Amino acid sequence: MRQRLLGGVLGGALVLAVSAGCGIPNRTDVQIEQRGPAAETGWSSGRGSEPPSRTASGKDAEAFVRNFLAAAAGEPDRAYERVKQYIAVADRPRLQEKQGSEVALSVVRLTDDPVIETGADSMKVTITVQQVGLLRANGMLVPPLATESTYEFRLISGGPAGQDDGGFYVADPPNVLLLSDEALRRYYQAESIYFWNSERTALVADQRYLSSAVPAERRVSEVIRWLTAGPSEWLRVGMSGLPDRTEMINNATGADGRWEVNLDMPGADENRLKQFGIQLAWSLQELDGTLEIKILNQSRRVIDLGEYRSFLAPDRVDNSALRFCVYEGAIHPLALAGESAGAVPVAAGANRNVVSAGLRRAGDDEILAALVVAGEDGRQRLTVGRGRDQVEVFTPGADDHAAIGRPVWIRSVDGRSYGLVVADNKLYRFDDQAAMRQVQLGLSGRVSAVAAALDGHRIALIVGGALHVAAISWEGGVPTIGPARRLVTSLVNPTAVDWAGESRLVVAGSAGRPAIYDVSVDGALETTLREDAGAEVTHLAAYPSTPLAGSFMYEANGVAYRSNPFERIQREQVQDVTPPPAGVRPGNPTAPFFLY
């Protein structure tokens, strides 16, 4: 009994000792293992320019207004904060803030200088604007929602009474974030990103705006976010984005030519990854080196950006850019200084009564030719032919029209080629058998011009006196025009348009006087190419790629001009012509165009 008691006591003591001494303690002291990685400071990222601060304009009210219209530029998360710096404290709550992806800047184009009326204690500012679009947080410029053409607000002096160096504050501010097109140009970079077409055979460019405030290291992340978000609304027909629910996990990281991106991409097989790699390589044009693609943390592919770029040339043309024009009813090559002139790829028998022509190379030395030929009765008819080196056989179209614009070839698919042409202010599709079918655009108004981008997936149209762009989807090998997007330009009554680059249009219209502008594909960025074209431009052809990128030729008042430098195309530059007999006034070269 006693022994058992003793045993119990000792056993208890043993249990207590072991329990107290062993086991994972409830709390330990802090155990320092090693120095952690040290923070590296002072490495400047070379940040881009930022919009000026409120006081930068000093006492210049107009400069202040322009700065105010640039204040929203930068990273969208802090746009409201930046703009509110400009707004008087009392009025700041009137600017209703939106969060995250809802932040959008209204891009406006000032049609006039701001009107500033000085009042008793404030200045009233009226700005007249054109709504260009809405710049969303994801860098997309979408068509404008707002319709206001004027905004009014007041400026009050910022400093204490008697001191003017405090700058101004905006009172009664407009309830939107305004961004002038100037600021868009200055504080953003237009970036081209590429999407695959539906057939996954070609890349199509899409445009985004990247704030200059975004450091270079984050560009990769931004571009991949854009790619995962899919193409612009108007491009969605005919494009294929990344698989649904594709998301980037955190940021793409890296430096010095070694980058790494982690994605959640459902259904990512090797082919998709390769295509994605090509898409990335093209979208990150200025980047070289390697990029490692991880899918859900698993390294799947390391792509060499330069190598992948070379896998696919998105409709690059060879260097043989040739100029032609119509002279005396026939197509003739043009020989400009420093450029070589080619031979006319149309058989001499068919090269008669030509009003305008559209030639296009298709594949291996094959040439597509579409000619607008005037008949005896003055009505015009489209004839189409194709051949190697020289097109011999032409098929005339069934219908004749009062006026047919310059035909444009879109692309050749599976041996069949399609083009677009405007005839009697209607848009027609034609094939290589010259069968014309009218294309319904869903827009009311007369179609006056059409131009196709090099990739064959985008077209520019002038409908009802307004410039539009639209995407082409190839359903069953037949081009279908998707919903058109209206572009807001400062040109009125545009008359002719052509693609001058991947995302650039050359547009002729009127800005008081006939003028030619370079317009971005979303209409936001304009560059004046020719302020005074002299007369209404009736015909415009541009060359969209190297080596003559941006070069264009136009015809105004029956006279052909060229750009770079701007000069009239002389008759002497037209090749293969017989000099007219003396006394006969020589004709002018008209309807100039490029063969590419």
Added chain:
Amino acid sequence: MATSPIPDLDTTPRRRGAGWELWRGLIGRGARLFAGLRQTWRRSLQVRVVTITLVASSLLVGGFAYLIADKITSILLDNAKTDVQLRVTSGAEYAAKQFSLYSQPQEAQFQETVDGTVNYLAGGDPQQTSGVVVAITAENNAGVIEARTSPAVDVRPLISPELRAAVAGGNVANQIRTGRVTADGAATKYLVYGSPVPTRFGQVELYYFVPLTLEDATAGQARDTVVATGVALVLLLGLLAALVTRLVVTPVRVAARTAQRLSAGLLDQRMAVNGEDDLALLAASFNQMATNLQRQILRLEEMSRLQRRFTSDVSHELRTPLTTVRMAADLIFAERDEFDPAVARSAELLQAELDRFEELLTDLLEISRFDAGFAVLDAEPTDVVPVVHRVVDRLSGLAERVGVAIELDVPSAPVIAEIDPRRVERVLRNLVGNAVEHGEGRPVRITLGMDDTAVALTVRDHGVGLKPGEEKLVFNRFWRADPSRARQTGGTGLGLSISLEDARLHGGWLEAWGAPGQGAQFRLTLPARAGDRLTTSPLRLVPADATVPFGGAPGGGLLAIGPGPDGALAVGPAPAGPERHAEVGS
């Protein structure tokens, strides 16, 4: 301001009293228990062996168990730490890469990146919790960067200020903390690991909170197993020790019991001999010893019996011729006047020596009766006072002859005790006779005392006294203080021996005290009721007028130490009263 209640003054002492009682009770029980344990410890070899085995093995097994459990725990913890350290290192690297894209904490998407990084490091899906919590905090940019946790739980209590400081100071550090991260969750042990994450604008901190539930459970199981094994081992060892001790102790106990019986007189007790081991040898040796002892004792008993028988026989055999000689001597003595003076003197001498011889024979017969165990106490309630008076009266003649005064200190009331009056009278006569003989003319004092249980008589003389050590010798047969002194004075040398036997027969004591030059005192103490056991005596053995040797209490009595006058310590004789006492001669 709060008012304190007025305490009930009456209850306090009562409560204290009750508490005091309880406390005393507890103390008493504890003391009893301790005494019992102590007694058990002292008495039982088995308890001692088992206790020592249990204590020693507990310490040993406990130490080993502690080592093993501790080792298991530390291995588990180390594994967990290594695991988490790898995760933290790679997590911090990943976070550093992610954050290196930003040069300012205010930059857009930085907070999103923080969220994304935390979610990514926590395993992507915040709902799918493996229990691991990942958090990123920014001590230096707390206002700009919000701390994030995935899953979204409150982990702030788990980060101690020390850990926070260590990590904010740029160290990778860890700590184990216990806490709950959700309001309804159980408190869990967490291994908290923190690492700084460098960014271009300073540093943020990455924390991993890894629950140690599994490790804790494993350590607990290991510990339980070790403890159970240890306890079982200790109990087994205890049991083993008890068994082994029992094997050894049982024969020893049997031997002890047998020895006790032997010593009690049961000489034919023997141990059982089992087997041929050491214990069997012990038993056999013991039995042999017992047999030898028995033989010896029986032989001695027989010799003693023969001796006593011889004495008795000799006494009887001498009595018959002595009677004849006596008769002849009486005749000669009666006719002595008719002889010439020398012969008459011889006749007187013969008569006197014959008286002594007869007396000697009587005493020898009495002694041999005691030795043979034939003496029987014939006790009856008797008043002792008349007995004393009778003895004094008888001896008054002798006393007058030697000029010794006999003083009596006897209560006036009767002193009734169950005694054999004949024997008591003989004892008293012997004592007073001795006192008168050795009194050297000084008075002899007889004192009678009584209490509830005993009656005592002291006889005090002031003769030469006794030398130290002679107090016991005086009761020996034929003992003389000075052997050279001729046996001239009366007495046979057996008187005190017979008196002692008489006192013993009553169950009483007969003791002597004496000091050289101070005389002697004899004390007879008898139980008031026959058969009772004596514990104290109503009178003191050492007389009050005896001087204290070495300046002690007079007569070697008790010394009392107590406060004296003027605050000094006083040493003096203890107050008279019943005293402790050692029985002499029994």
